[in-house]
Amino acid sequence: MMRRSDGVIDFGKSPKNLIPTDQNRCEQPFAVFHNLFANVFMKLRIGLIGLGDGWQTRHRPALRMLHDRFDVRAVFSPVAKLAENSASEFQADAVDGYRTLVSRCDIDAVMVLQGSWLGWLPILAASEAGKAIYWAGNLDFDPEKDQHVRDTIEQSGVAFMAEFPRRFAPATLRLRELIATHLGAPQLIFCHHRTPSPSNERRQQTKHDRSEFIELIDWCRYVVNREPVHVASTCHQLDETSGYRSLSLDFAATEKLPAVTAQISSGNYIQQSWQEAIGFRPPSAMQICCERGIAFVDLPSNLVWFDGAGRHLESLETELPVGEQLLTQFHRAVTSLLRNMSDLNDAYRAASIFSAAQQSESTGRRIAV
Numbered sequence: 001m002m003r004r005s006d007g008v009i010d011f012g013k014s015p016k017n018l019i020p021t022d023q024n025r026c027e028q029p030f031a032v033f034h035n036l037f038a039n040v041f042m043k044l045r046i047g048l049i050g051l052g053d054g055w056q057t058r059h060r061p062a063l064r065m066l067h068d069r070f071d072v073r074a075v076f077s078p079v080a081k082l083a084e085n086s087a088s089e090f091q092a093d094a095v096d097g098y099r100t101l102v103s104r105c106d107i108d109a110v111m112v113l114q115g116s117w118l119g120w121l122p123i124l125a126a127s128e129a130g131k132a133i134y135w136a137g138n139l140d141f142d143p144e145k146d147q148h149v150r151d152t153i154e155q156s157g158v159a160f161m162a163e164f165p166r167r168f169a170p171a172t173l174r175l176r177e178l179i180a181t182h183l184g185a186p187q188l189i190f191c192h193h194r195t196p197s198p199s200n201e202r203r204q205q206t207k208h209d210r211s212e213f214i215e216l217i218d219w220c221r222y223v224v225n226r227e228p229v230h231v232a233s234t235c236h237q238l239d240e241t242s243g244y245r246s247l248s249l250d251f252a253a254t255e256k257l258p259a260v261t262a263q264i265s266s267g268n269y270i271q272q273s274w275q276e277a278i279g280f281r282p283p284s285a286m287q288i289c290c291e292r293g294i295a296f297v298d299l300p301s302n303l304v305w306f307d308g309a310g311r312h313l314e315s316l317e318t319e320l321p322v323g324e325q326l327l328t329q330f331h332r333a334v335t336s337l338l339r340n341m342s343d344l345n346d347a348y349r350a351a352s353i354f355s356a357a358q359q360s361e362s363t364g365r366r367i368a369v
Contacts, residue, residue, distance in 0.1 A: 044132075044334055047074040047101040048092075049122045050114025051082050054136060054323075058165070059113055062323030063090070069331045076101045078116060098122045102129040109159075109334055112137050115211075120149045127156035132334045134327075136163040138211040139218075141351040150348055154341065159334045161326075162343040166219040166285075168326050169300040170319035175223065175288070182307060184291030186224055189262040191216050192283045194270070210354065212266055213245065218350040220262040223288065224251050227349075228262070232366040233357035236267075244269045247357045250366075258291070 051059075063070055072090035076098050077083035087094040095101050098118065102110055102125045110126045115137030126133050133153070139162065141149070153160050166172060179186065193212065221227065233247035244267030251260035270278050286297040293307035301316040320328075333340055356367040 042335065043069060043071040044331060045071045045073050045106055045108045047076070047095075047104065047107045047110045047131075048072060048086065049076050049098045049101060049110055049112045050116055050118075050137070051075070051077045051079075051086060052114030052136065054165075055086075055113055058321075058323035059111070059136070059327075060086075062321065062327045065324055066327055066331070070327065073107050074101045074104060077114075099125055102126045102131055107131060109134065109330075111330075115140075120146065123149060124152055127152045127158055130156065130158060132159040132330075134161050134163070134330050139214040139347055139351070140210045141214070141348055143348055143352040143355055150344060153344055157339070159330075159336075159339060160341065160344050161330045161333050162347045163326060164215060164218055164222070164343070164346070165322050165326065166215060166299060167222050168322050168329070170316035170322075171297045171299055171301055171303045172219070172223070173319075173325075174303055174314060174316060175286075175295060175297055178293075178295065178303075178305060179223070179290060183288075183293040183295060183305065185257045186260050186288055186290050187258050188289040189220055189223065189260065190287040191220065191262070191264045191285065193266040193285070194278060194282065195266060195268040209245075209266065213247070213264065213357075214347070214350045214354050216264045216266070217247075217249065217353050218346055219286070220249055220264065221346070221350065223286070224260050224262070226251055226254075226257075228353065228369055230366050231353055231357045231360060231369050233360040235361045238269055242268050242271070245357075245361075247360075249353070 063072060072087075072092045074093045074095050075083045075087040075090070076095050077086070080094070080096075083094040086092075098121070101107065102122070109132035110122065111134040112122045112126075113136045123133055123135065193216065195209070195212075228249040229252045230250040231247055232250075233245065235243060235245045237243040244265065246263065246265040249262040249264070251262070253259040284296040285299045286295075288295050288297070293305055295303060295305035297303055300322050301319060303314045303316065305312050305314075353369050356369045360367045
């Protein structure tokens with residue numbers, strides 16, 4: 001083992017009796033030895049698959065700031081020019097396919113940064129190759145149809161992290177602190193997301209809507225810090241491309257905590273000819289009424305809360321950005337001695353609740369979850 005001048009630990013060739021190999025899998029010293037050196041500073045050698053909407057504003061700045069923890073080795077994008085430009089910036093290789101990327105022996109982890117027609121194929125390929133996975137694509141897991149994806153990840157033994165940016169927003173982290181110290185336990189939560197007119201690709205818009213609701217469900221679960229017991233939902237379709245969905249999550253009371261109701265709504269009910277209205281008085285991302293106060297959250301870093309002492313305005317612009325929070329967590333997950341599959345379980349749990357909400361819409365009944 002030796003440390004290169006750029007900080008990357010190079011394990012070199014490892015003894016055959018320590019590294020199991022087969023014909024379809026390259027030798028990966030990192031996969032075997034990373035637990036032994038979890039306490040040693042190391043760079044993760046990563047490959048990027050797809051460069052989605054969050055690349056310029058979230059992932060690219062975070063990777064540049066965390067250059068001491070991440071070493072980009074290869075980039076694949078369906079848009080070849082985008083892959084070439086990004087690879088040049090990070091002194092990496094632009095490759096012509098995701099399978100080529102995950103099969104490389106100089107890559108420890110892959111970051112899938114865009115949902116596309118490839119679906120879950122990059123996840124499956126990375127799992128089979130023994131690469132840790134950061135998933136920033138759509139969270140549109142189908143609890144039944146996509147069970148094989150979950151099984152493959154669990155059986156592979158790799159670290160997996162789904163991107164939940166709302167969880168790691170500075171305003172959310174501060175809200176959790178306030179609930180524990182000043183505001184008290186949540187009682188009512190309101191999340192309303194007003195979406196712009198849909199794109200021409202209605203199928204892609206539907207996937208986005210589903211993924212958006214799954215993340216909002218997870219956000220409420222994260223803030224309340226326990227599981228809902230019932231969901232009820234209604235959906236109002238204005239036309240082929242516009243509609244509105246509203247669902248209600250019921251969290252049961254415990255011996256020490258009150259019952260909580262979370263109302264989540266989202267829709268693109270504003271017509272294209274009214275586009276100026278979309279940005280007019282946008283609602284708070286979350287409004288939360290607690291035992292001793294109320295808070296209004298505007299992501300990523302603004303929070304206003306009220307209690308008996310009056311109004312408190314907090315701007316958290318100086319806190320660590322969401323992208324850096326997420327990638328720091330991923331680095332910790334990959335290099336930890338303990339394998340944590342909570343992100344995968346949380347994604348499937350939120351997807352299961354959304355499926356129950358769709359069942360509620362079709363039956364007109366509240367569904368136990």
